[in-house]
Amino acid sequence: MGNAQSHTSEPFTLKGEDVYAKFENDWFAKGESRYAYRGRIKHVNRWWFERGEQCVVKLYKEEYCNRLKEDAWKADNRASAKAGEMAMLFNSAFTNKGFAKIEILSPIISKVKTFATYRYIGRDSVPQSVRGPDDDDTKKANQMVPEGAAVAIERFLQGQYVHFLSNSAKVNQNEKTLVPVAFSHFTYAESNGEILVTDLQGVYNGKNYIFTDPAVHSMEKHGQKFGHYGPTDLGMFGVVKFFQNHECNRLCRELLKPDMSKIPDYLKGDLDLAIEAIRARSGSTYTYALLESGLSAQRIQELHTSIAHALTQSGDGQRRHYGFRAGFINVLA
Numbered sequence: 230m231g232n233a234q235s236h237t238s239e240p241f242t243l244k245g246e247d248v249y250a251k252f253e254n255d256w257f258a259k260g261e262s263r264y265a266y267r268g269r270i271k272h273v274n275r276w277w278f279e280r281g282e283q284c285v286v287k288l289y290k291e292e293y294c295n296r297l298k299e300d301a302w303k304a305d306n307r308a309s310a311k312a313g314e315m316a317m318l319f320n321s322a323f324t325n326k327g328f329a330k331i332e333i334l335s336p337i338i339s340k341v342k343t344f345a346t347y348r349y350i351g352r353d354s355v356p357q358s359v360r361g362p363d364d365d366d367t368k369k370a371n372q373m374v375p376e377g378a379a380v381a382i383e384r385f386l387q388g389q390y391v392h393f394l395s396n397s398a399k400v401n402q403n404e405k406t407l408v409p410v411a412f413s414h415f416t417y418a419e420s421n422g423e424i425l426v427t428d429l430q431g432v433y434n435g436k437n438y439i440f441t442d443p444a445v446h447s448m449e450k451h452g453q454k455f456g457h458y459g460p461t462d463l464g465m466f467g468v469v470k471f472f473q474n475h476e477c478n479r480l481c482r483e484l485l486k487p488d489m490s491k492i493p494d495y496l497k498g499d500l501d502l503a504i505e506a507i508r509a510r511s512g513s514t515y516t517y518a519l520l521e522s523g524l525s526a527q528r529i530q531e532l533h534t535s536i537a538h539a540l541t542q543s544g545d546g547q548r549r550h551y552g553f554r555a556g557f558i559n560v561l562a
Contacts, residue, residue: 234343234345234346234347234354235251235252235253235254235343235345236251236252236253236254236266236268236286236341236343236344236345236370236374237249237250237251237252237341237342237343238250238251238252238286238339238340238341238342238380238382239339239340239341239342240273240339240342241337241339241382243270243337246272247272247273247274248270248271248272248273249270249271249273249339249342250268250269250270250271250284250286250339250380250382251268251269251271251281252266252267252268252269252284252286253266253267253268254345254357254359254360254370255359255360256288256360259362260442260513261460261513261515262289262290262301262460263287263288263289263290263381264287264288264290265285265286265287265288266285266286266287266288267283267284267285267286267385268283268284268285268286268382269281269282269283269284270282270283270284270382282384282385283384283385284382284383284384284385285382285383285384285385285386286380286381286382287336287380287381287382287383288341288374288378288379288380289301289302289378289379289380289381291375291378300379301379301459302336302338302379302381304457304458304459304460304462305336305381305442305459306336306338307445307457307458307459308443308444308445308458308459308461308462309333309334309335309336309442309443310335311424311426311445311458312333312416312426312440312443312445313333313335315412315415315416315419315420315424315426316331316332316333316412316440318415318419319331319412319415319416319419322415323408323411323480328408328480329408329433329436329437329438330436330437330438331408331412331437331438331440332437332438332439332440333440333441333443334383334384334386334431334439334440334441336381336382336383336441337381337382337383338379338380338381338382339379339380339382340376340377340378340379340380341374341375341376341377341378341380342376343376344356344370344371344373344374344375344376345357345359345370345374346370356369356370356371356372357369357370358370359373359374360373361373383441386431386432386439386441387432387434388432388433388434389432390430390431390432391404391430391431391432391433392429392430392511392512393406393409393410393429393430393431393433393438394406394409394410394413394427394428394429395427395428395509395510395511395512395513395514396427396428396444396446396461396463396467396513396514397463397467397470397507397508397509397510397514398427398467398470398471398473398474398475398507398509399474399509399510399511400474401511404433405433407478407479407480408438408480409429409438409440410475410476410478410481411478411480411481412426412429413425413426413427413429413471413475414475414477414481414484414486415480415481415484417468417471417484417485417486417487418481418484418485418486421485421541422448422468422485422487422540422541423447423448423449423450423541424445424446424447424448424449424458425445425446425467425468425471426443426444426445427443427444427445427446427467427471428442428443428444428461428513429443430442444458444459444461444462444463444467444513445458445462446458446462446463446464446465446466446467446468446471447462447464448464448465448468448537448540448541455530455533455534455537456516460515460516460517461513461514461515461516462516463507463514463516463519464516464533464537465532465533465536465537465540466500466503466504466507466519466529466532466533467507468487468540469487469489469500469504469536470504470507470509472486472487472489473504474509487540488540491539491540491542492536492539492540493535493536493539496532496535496536499522499524499528499532500532500536502522502523502524503519503522503524503529503532505522506518506519506520506521506522507519
C-alpha cells in the first residue's frame with residue numbers, strides 16, 4: 230500500500246501568511262525558458278484537503294539557466310518590475326480619461342521542494358513518470374522537476390489568454406490593441422527613450438489588461454546594458470523594429486519617438502541586416518535571432534552601443550519639448 234506525492238514548492242509568504250504551491254504532474258504550456266504547470270496555493274499546516282487559490286507555476290529549464298551568467302529569474306524580475314513601474318505611470322496619466330487600466334503580474338520566486346512520487350510502506354519513494362520536454366515523451370519526475378529548481382509562481386488568469394503584441398513588433402489584429410500598443414510607445418517616451426516595454430500577453434476582462442512575462446528592450450545608459458532584462462531584451466534593435474512597424478493611435482500620437490536621422494549613415498547597412506533578422510512573429514523572439522543576420526556577436530554589440538547612444542542622446546532635448554509628465558496629460562485634454 231502507498232500513496233502519491235505531488236510537485237510542491239518551498240514555502241513562501243503571501244499576504245502575511247505562510248503558503249506553498251502544489252502543482253500538477255504535467256506541464257500544460259512551455260516556452261523557450263520555462264514549463265508552465267497548473268497549481269494551487271496551499272497554507273502551511275492546514276488540512277491536506279484545502280482547495281486553495283489557483284496559480285500557475287513556471288519551472289525554469291535547466292539548460293536555459295546554464296546559458297545565463299546569473300539565475301534566470303533575476304532578469305525576468307527586473308523586466309516585470311520595470312514594466313510594473315511603467316504601468317503605474319500609464320494608469321495615472323490615462324485611466325482618468327476612461328481608458329483601460331494595465332496591471333503587470335509580479336511573480337513570486339521559490340524553489341521546488343518535492344517532485345511527484347509514489348510512496349510505499351517500508352520502501353523508498355519512487356519518482357512518477359511525467360510529461361517530458363516534448364509532447365509525446367515521458368521522464369521521471371526527479372529529472373523533469375528536480376529538487377531545488379527555480380520556479381516563478383503567479384496567480385491564475387481567468388479569461389482568454391491573448392498575445393496582444395510581441396517583442397518583434399507583431400500586433401494581434403484580431404484583438405483590441407489600442408491600449409497595449411499605446412502603452413508600449415508610452416514606456417519609450419516616459420523613460421526618455423531608454424526602455425520600451427513590449428511582448429504584452431495576458432487577458433483583457435473588458436475593463437483592465439493583466440499582462441504577464443513582459444519583455445523590456447533596453448537602451449539604458451546609452452546602450453551599455455544590452456540584454457539587461459534577459460534574452461527577450463533586443464535592445465536598440467527591438468526599439469527600432471517597434472517604431473518601424475508602429476502606427477500611432479490617438480493615445481500616443483504626440484509622444485516622443487526616436488529620431489532615426491541621428492543614426493550615422495555608416496551603420497545603417499549593418500543595422501538593416503540585424504533588423505531583417507528580427508522577423509515579426511506572434512511568439513517571443515530571443516537575442517540569438519540577431520545572429521541570423523550574419524553579423525558577429527561583437528558587431529551586434531557595437532551596433533547596439535553606438536546607435537543606442539545616438540538615439541538616447543537625441544532624446545534629451547525632445548523630453549523637454551514634450552514637458553515630461555504634464556505633457557502627456559495635455560495631449561489627452
